[in-house]
Amino acid sequence: MIDLYYWGTPNGRKITIFLEETGLPYNLHRVDIGKGDQFKPEFLKISPNNRIPAIVDQAPKGGGAPISLFESGAILLYLAEKIGRFIPADIRGRAEVLQWLFWQMANLGPMAGQNGHFNNYALDKLPYAIERYTNETNRLYGVLNKRLADREFIAGDYSIVDMACYPWIVPHKRHRQDIEAFPHLKRWFDNIAERPAVLKAYEGAAPSYSKPMTDAERKILFGQTAQGVA
Numbered sequence: 001m002i003d004l005y006y007w008g009t010p011n012g013r014k015i016t017i018f019l020e021e022t023g024l025p026y027n028l029h030r031v032d033i034g035k036g037d038q039f040k041p042e043f044l045k046i047s048p049n050n051r052i053p054a055i056v057d058q059a060p061k062g063g064g065a066p067i068s069l070f071e072s073g074a075i076l077l078y079l080a081e082k083i084g085r086f087i088p089a090d091i092r093g094r095a096e097v098l099q100w101l102f103w104q105m106a107n108l109g110p111m112a113g114q115n116g117h118f119n120n121y122a123l124d125k126l127p128y129a130i131e132r133y134t135n136e137t138n139r140l141y142g143v144l145n146k147r148l149a150d151r152e153f154i155a156g157d158y159s160i161v162d163m164a165c166y167p168w169i170v171p172h173k174r175h176r177q178d179i180e181a182f183p184h185l186k187r188w189f190d191n192i193a194e195r196p197a198v199l200k201a202y203e204g205a206a207p208s209y210s211k212p213m214t215d216a217e218r219k220i221l222f223g224q225t226a227q228g229v230a
Contacts, residue, residue, distance in 0.1 A: 002026040002079075003056040005046060007033050010167035011072040011109065013201055015053045017163045018079055018086070020197035034217040046070065050224075057082070073105040076160040086159045096155040100147075104164045108144075111136045112168045115175045121213060121222070134176050141169075145182035153188065166192045 002019065004026050006012045019026045031037045031052050038050045047054035047070035054070040061082050069075050077098075080087040088094050115133035118126060144165065147154060154161045169189050172179045179186045192198055213221075 001058045003029060003058065005029045005031050005043060005052055005054040005056075007031050007052045009033075009052065010112075010170065011051075012053045013167040013170075014072045014164050015055070015075055015079075016201040017166070017198055018076055018160065020201045021163070021195075022079075022083060022085060024079070024083065033221060034213075036220045055079075071105075073101055073164065076164060077101065080160050086163070088157070088159075093156060097159050097161055100155050100161040101164055103143075104161065104168070108140050108165060108168050111140060112171075112175055116171060117222075119176060120174055121218070123218075137175050137177060141172075141177055141179075141182050141185060144169075144188075145185040148184040148188045152191075162188075162192060166198070 002024055004015055004019065006016065006028055007030065016028075018024075031043060033052065037043065038047070038052065043054070044050060046056060046068045049070060051070065053072055053075060054068065055075050055078075056066050056068045057078075058066050060067045067078075069078055077087070087097050111133055114129075115137045118129040118133055122129070144154070153159065154165060166189065169179070169185070179189065
């Protein structure tokens with residue numbers, strides 16, 4: 001059994017997609033990040049970076065004590081290796097998946113995240129920041145579009161890379177991206193959106209946080225310093 005600590009952000013939804021695709025049994029523990037649940041001591045024991053998602057695998061491969069993990073990319077890799085699905089066994093296929101998974105973690109997620117922040121949540125609308133992250137998100141869409149020009153999925157077969165990238169393309173309108181301008185990316189996006197496991201992963205999913213954001217939520221989500229993890 002997998003205990004999943006979750007909220008309805010793109011990073012959280014990566015893991016529910018994987019679990020629904022594989023049918024692994026899991027318990028969903030909602031961590032309301034707008035209320036500060038991520039700073040509770042019991043959650044920090046699992047996720048010291050006070051971020052979702054995090055998991056506890058109650059029955060790890062090979063037995064032994066439960067294993068806890070934080071960071072969505074590490075969780076996807078761990079789960080894929082646990083059951084031997086959605087990551088190739090051969091060295092070349094595995095390398096393809098790993099480099100694109102790291103690309104999502106280092107590029108698409110952080111840049112689209114900053115895009116969403118400055119476009120939608122920042123009280124001060126800073127033209128430089130908005131332009132910087134909107135343009136960088138656009139560039140990354142172009143990278144994916146080119147990659148998908150001659151293949152159905154990002155790393156060949158459907159894999160954890162597609163599960164990692166898809167939730168970050170879902171808010172394309174809020175990120176000021178015209179997905180119609182990226183035909184290969186749009187074809188990939190539409191195909192994944194129709195997968196039964198993806199539909200189930202998004203069905204009834206909790207929102208990231210309320211809209212409009214309250215001052216209390218803003219302080220919790222964007223006003224933390226090192227004191228929050230002391």
